[in-house]
Amino acid sequence: MNQPLQGKVALVAGATRGAGRGIAVELGAAGATVYCTGRTTRAQRSEYNRPExxxxxxxxxxxxxxxxxxLQVDHLDPAQVKALVAQIEREQGRLDLLVNDVWGGELLTEWNVPVWEHSLEKGLRLLRLAIDTHIITSHFALPLLIKHPGGLLVEMTDGTAEYNNAxxxxxxxYDLAKTSVIRMAWAQAKELSPHQCTAVALTPGWLRSEMMLDIYGVTEANWRDATAKQPHFVISETPRYVGRAVAHLAADPKVSRWNGQSLSSGQLAKVYGFTDLDGSQPDAWRYMVEVQDPGKPADATGYR
Incomplete structure (x- = not known):
């Protein structure tokens, strides 16, 4: 088995489910040692109250x-994150890849509700979970990452810079949270560059996460049945697709060419040649712009 990340150490912050889980698994398939952090364990659930x-x-x-x-870690707690990084350094002596995937905002977002009507408590909590967690984790983890040239930071978000700006x-x-993470990757790229390390922002397309499948009452095995409710779900992708994007970035000796950029799973699939689990290459953000947003009938022909 080809394992280009054999001997590499990764921290996936927010690996309980969704994109974080898909990324952790694909890094494992590439041979990496992966520290998987989150709040939900067999013994204790977060406010999500989900089984993963x-x-x-x-x-x-x-x-x-x-x-x-x-490792159970609340990434809003600096002491817990500091202890996490100390453990990685003690056990591995290095950190080659940091994936900031902490989110936690699904239960807090009120869609199509103006700021003066949106719950302020929920909104500010969302920002703390989406932004503060990433900053806290970078603060403690990047000193270990920069000890070896070639380190990579991946800031996970939703939407490309081009799409979110428009x-x-x-x-x-939600808008502020996802746009801020892209800018955060750009800023950290400036700070990491002198240490021969790289930072990028990365977005999946329409993710078939565990929660999204539940929303539509389907499983991965019959996900296409959800298109009866939402035809544009035809462009969706598994969490493993963006996981493969991260694994290819981490294995790319020329990854610095992406430094500071906003990237997507569909974009990187074309560059690196990987596919989703079904062999397709969904390009969700191009589909959004060219098909979904203009109100055209759902048709993924030429987009996956």
Whole structure:
């Protein structure tokens, strides 16, 4: 098995489910040691009250061919993040890849509600979970990352810079959160460059996360049934697709060419040649601009 990340150490902050889980598993398939952090464990659930756990993610990393290490961490707590990084340094002596994927805003966003009507408490909590967690994690983890040239920071968001700059994301708080992460990657790229390290912002397309599948009452096995409710779901992708994007970035000796850029899974699939689990290459953001947003009938022909 080709494992280009053999000997590499990764931290996926927010690996309990969704994109974080998909990324952790694909890094494992590439041979990496992956620290999988989140708040939900077998013994304790976060306010999401969902069944997915970090132990389950770590097991999936192992099954894929890597080494998965599950650690319960609240990334809003600086002391917990500091202890996490100290443990990684003690056990591995290095950190080659940091994926800031902490989010937590699904239950807090009020869509199509103006800021003066949106719950202020929920909105500010969303911003703390989406932005503060990333800053806190970078603050403590990047000193370890820059000890070795070639380190990579991936800031996970929703939407490309081009798309988000041109479109309102249906909530001031959501819009601000996802746009801020892109700018955060750009700023950190400036700070990491002198250390021969790279930072990028990365977005999946329409993600078939566990929560999204539940919303439509389908499973991964019959996800296309959801197109009866939402025809444009035809462009959706698995979390493993963006996971493969991260794995290819981490294995690219010329990854610095992307420094500071806003990237997408569909864009990188064309560059690196990887596919989603079904062999397709969904290009969701081009589809959004050219098909969904103009109100054309759902048709993914030529987009996956």
């Amino acid at each position: 756990t970090i132990e389950e993610t770590a097991k999936m990393v192992q099954q894929a061919g890597g080494r998965g290490i599950a 479109n309102y994301r249906l909530s001031l708080f």
